[in-house]
Amino acid sequence: MKNTATRYTGNKTFDVIDAASPSPGKGEVRIKVAYCGVCGTDVHIFHGMMDQRVSMPLTIGHEMSGVVDAVGPEVDGFKVGEKVVVRPLDDRGAKPSDKGFNHVAAALKFIGIDSPGAMQQYWNVPAFTLHKLPADTDMQLAALVEPLAVACHDVRLSGIKPGEYAVVLGGGPIGMLVAMRAKHAGAKVLISETNATRCQLAKELGFEVVNPINEDLVDYVSKATDGGLADVVFEVAGVQPTIDVMTEVAGIRGRIVLVAIHGQPRPVNLFKFFWKELQLIGARVYEPEDYDDAIQLVADKSLPLNALITSVAPLTSIQSVFEQIDQNPDGMKVLLDCQA
Numbered sequence: 231m232k233n234t235a236t237r238y239t240g241n242k243t244f245d246v247i248d249a250a251s252p253s254p255g256k257g258e259v260r261i262k263v264a265y266c267g268v269c270g271t272d273v274h275i276f277h278g279m280m281d282q283r284v285s286m287p288l289t290i291g292h293e294m295s296g297v298v299d300a301v302g303p304e305v306d307g308f309k310v311g312e313k314v315v316v317r318p319l320d321d322r323g324a325k326p327s328d329k330g331f332n333h334v335a336a337a338l339k340f341i342g343i344d345s346p347g348a349m350q351q352y353w354n355v356p357a358f359t360l361h362k363l364p365a366d367t368d369m370q371l372a373a374l375v376e377p378l379a380v381a382c383h384d385v386r387l388s389g390i391k392p393g394e395y396a397v398v399l400g401g402g403p404i405g406m407l408v409a410m411r412a413k414h415a416g417a418k419v420l421i422s423e424t425n426a427t428r429c430q431l432a433k434e435l436g437f438e439v440v441n442p443i444n445e446d447l448v449d450y451v452s453k454a455t456d457g458g459l460a461d462v463v464f465e466v467a468g469v470q471p472t473i474d475v476m477t478e479v480a481g482i483r484g485r486i487v488l489v490a491i492h493g494q495p496r497p498v499n500l501f502k503f504f505w506k507e508l509q510l511i512g513a514r515v516y517e518p519e520d521y522d523d524a525i526q527l528v529a530d531k532s533l534p535l536n537a538l539i540t541s542v543a544p545l546t547s548i549q550s551v552f553e554q555i556d557q558n559p560d561g562m563k564v565l566l567d568c569q570a
């Protein structure tokens with residue numbers, strides 16, 4: 231069976247090939263991929279920043295929706311034609327020392343980085359990675375389940391309660407999804423973002439917004455909370471200025487959820503942890519229940535997710551898609567139509 235597949239070949243280059251799509255092996259399912267979103271990690275790969283880890287040429291991509299196309303031997307519970315998303319964590323190397331937290335297992339492999347991903351027409355994956363979607367799910371929105379599940383995990387670990395005041399530092403795709411999920415949980419949510427276009431989008435989505443270039447974030451939050459400051463802070467920007475402000479803008483016993491990936495050690499004001507009894511919560515990817523939560527939110531159309539889709543482009547235009555993402559820091563989520 232013919233399979234149009236894209237491959238990262240190094241040096242900011244993708245090729246597009248007509249590969250053969252093998253039948254799904256034991257325990258595998260073949261997915262006819264509908265849409266695959268481009269993640270910041272995919273852009274890092276394109277920039278060559280993960281060449282040590284990625285074995286080239288490699289089909290990348292992990293933010294997808296699709297339909298079961300064939301079921302391999304020893305797979306139960308899936309039928310051809312069912313709509314699914316993949317939770318791209320291969321935890322087969324998990325050990326008892328991981329204490330059951332397989333999503334952060336020491337030997338965890340990320341499908342689409344450490345093994346072939348979804349930016350192709352047909353994709354064979356282990357059946358244990360699949361989550362079913364309701365039959366009437368919008369497949370473009372379903373391609374946002376993976377990043378939304380990140381947000382569901384972050385908000386769940388924050389323990390946020392209705393009426394609490396949350397500050398989201400960074401209004402990129404992940405920050406916006408965190409903000410939406412926190413608002414859905416009943417929190418008052420403010421987004422701090424330095425990009426004017428993204429500030430505008432956050433306002434249109436109904437969030438309070440501060441651009442810290444123009445306005446003092448801590449003053450603003452202090453006034454909005456009668457001096458109490460934030461109950462929960464989500465660090466979703468990944469830069470030193472947000473690390474500096476997270477301990478300032480958090481109130482007494484504030485919980486700071488670290489979502490952004492910091493590639494290097496950062497100075498942090500530890501005095502503030504002592505003084506205000508702050509808590510720092512690390513958050514990495516998602517657990518199965520976060521996928522269930524994200525799927526429910528997509529199926530119920532509970533969140534204005536459509537606003538995050540900047541454009542949809544054919545799979546075969548992958549090279550120009552990645553080049554355009556580089557030129558446009560305002561854009562949010564670009565989806566590849568894997569059957570176009």
Ligand SMILES: NC(=O)c1ccc[n+]([C@@H]2O[C@H](COP(=O)([O-])OP(=O)(O)OC[C@H]3O[C@@H](n4cnc5c(N)ncnc54)[C@H](O)[C@@H]3O)[C@@H](O)[C@H]2O)c1
Nearest residue numbers: 270400402403404422423424467468471489490491514515
């Ligand atoms: N924890 C996880 O499992 C997980 C999963 C996915 C992504 N991430 C990480 O989450 C982070 C956000 O992802 P994204 O795709 O939204 O990235 P992004 O780069 O699109 O968003 C970051 C945003 O922060 C804004 N920003 C920069 N400096 C700022 C400042 N001083 N104050 C306020 N905002 C500022 C940028 O303008 C940008 O809009 C990244 O670090 C990414 O690696 C973590």
Ligand SMILES: [Zn+2]
Nearest residue numbers: 269270271293
């Ligand atoms: Zn991603």
